[in-house]
Amino acid sequence: MESSRFRSARPFRSEIKMERYFQISFHALILTAFIALAETGRLDIPSIVLFLICFGITANRALKGRPAFLTARAAFLMSLGYIFFFVFDAAIVSRSFITASIHLVLFLELAKLAQEKQDKDYLHLIILAFLQILAASSLTIDMSFIVTLFLFLVTLVSTLLSYDIYRSQRESDETRDVRIDGPLGGMSLWATTWIVILGVGLFFVIPRIGTGYFSRAASQALLLSGFTESVQLGEIGQVKLNSALVMRTRLLEGTPSAVPKWRGVK
């Protein structure tokens, strides 16, 4: 009697295949991470345009199930070759080590996207996307990052859920093609909602300890508020608390204020 309570297994028709679901989630993850990085303002327009074009082409090929542009070896050789360009970029084109490094990461990401991928390549790309989010969180103080972070979490959860099923299917030579988009999509949203709820709770519970080990070790790199010629607005800096004498002022005329206030330009 008990078995009659259960429906028999459904026929395995698939409208959205497992691989396609994974590819959509995965490319959405890469795109979200890139958007987070682009929002920091550290990326130049040509890099953004070039990345988006190349990303669009590789994503289109992957979603249509077409073969990759590059072999793994070709991608490796190209990445090696880019090291020379990286030096050139840092010294002449961008004239910034950080910008050149971001270009390098984006190039590596594109090369990986365009190559024939194994499971570990997907894992590397997920890690790269995470590093981009990490970099973006360090390079911006804009609260719009929260929206991007939420989108990143949605795509990350969906990608990780489908990545595990996708590779397990491949490892086990599972040939049945289950229609999984509905259940997996629902579970991704459910999980993300709970991650946000838990995350918000943890955000307020985690004790804030600011040790500043590295900043103490590299105090010369601090941005001084007001009394420097190279303050960049919108950039994360630290107000240096120093009681050392920096200037002397004298009231030439008028009544002295109880609380003196200073205004300056950069």
Added chain:
Amino acid sequence: MARHFAKSIILLGIAMLAALYSNSTARDGRIVPSAIGAFFALSIAVWVGWRLVPRLAAGVDWDWLPFFTQYRLTRDGWIFIAATTVVMSAAINTSNNLLYMVLSALLAVMLLSGFLSGLNFRFIRADVHAPENCFAKKPFQMSATIRNPRRIFPAFSLQVLPVDDSPFEFAPYYVPLIRTRDQDTRMVEAVLPRRGRYSLGEVKIRSRYPFGFLLKGRPFAVKSQTIVFPEIVPPETLDINVEDILGASERFERGHGMDLYMIRDYQSFDSARHVDWKASAKTGSLKTREFAAEESRRIILAFDRYGSQADHERFERQVSQAASLAFYLIRDGIELSFVADDWHSPTGRSDKLLESILSYLALVEIDPAAPRPVIRERDGVLALSLRAPVPV
């Protein structure tokens, strides 16, 4: 274990002394001794962590904690923990709120991973139906069903495999999804290596769901029994010539033997294959051949359970030979009766008889005190025994 523990304590003690020395010299402004002391302390600590800690951890019995026995951290899980640690360090160092936000999200992902992994296994039930009997070393089909009776949560990414000490060997298979109040049933090919009665009490289900950070596996109770008949070896490997003991003489009766019994007039119900054309031509009327009936072919298979424990392998071969003989003889339509000291079968050539003989042989055990099987007839007896032959 104790040696490694003692070695670790001693080395870490030395490392601590070196660190204290380094700290002391640093306060005095002596940079070189301070650096040497710090390097020495760190080197010892790293060496202990690299060489001794894994050995100590390997010796720990975690079985008393069910959580640890059911979960194993995967490579992806280690990467995730490393990433979380990096973010935590960065957040603590910079006090950046956005980094704290990312850290909170990562910790939430970790918590949810454990929760969903546990939830995925909740209320899942497994069911396996093996056939009542099968042959040793010969693959057979059994049905395996995994049920998800939950009303809300589907079950994802389940791998079904035999438990570690299970005699049932079957290839693990993967179930990507079982919807709510649904089930997955499939036929699984299994093999049992030896004859006997087997009970399948558990199958293992494991999963890396949801994010691949944890591999959870736990046994699920099932209830299935099967009797494994002895291995049937190919007829050419049997070193017994069955034809030698078959009744090959003919009776002087009509029948379906090979020798000619008589030539008579053809009747309408006779087969055209047996028309004797030469006799028909001579006599001018159709003649047909009739053949003599063969002697009824009957064999008594006598099985002796005698043998010591040292003869175990030979006894197993004898059991397999007896089963193979019974199988081939009955398949060839020979009447067979099986006789042992503790059991005997009726005479016949039916499948039911064969099944009863094979069932007996599936469970028969060697016995050093077993008497010889009692056989009344003298002809057509085929005896299988490990006893030394009696000189005639």
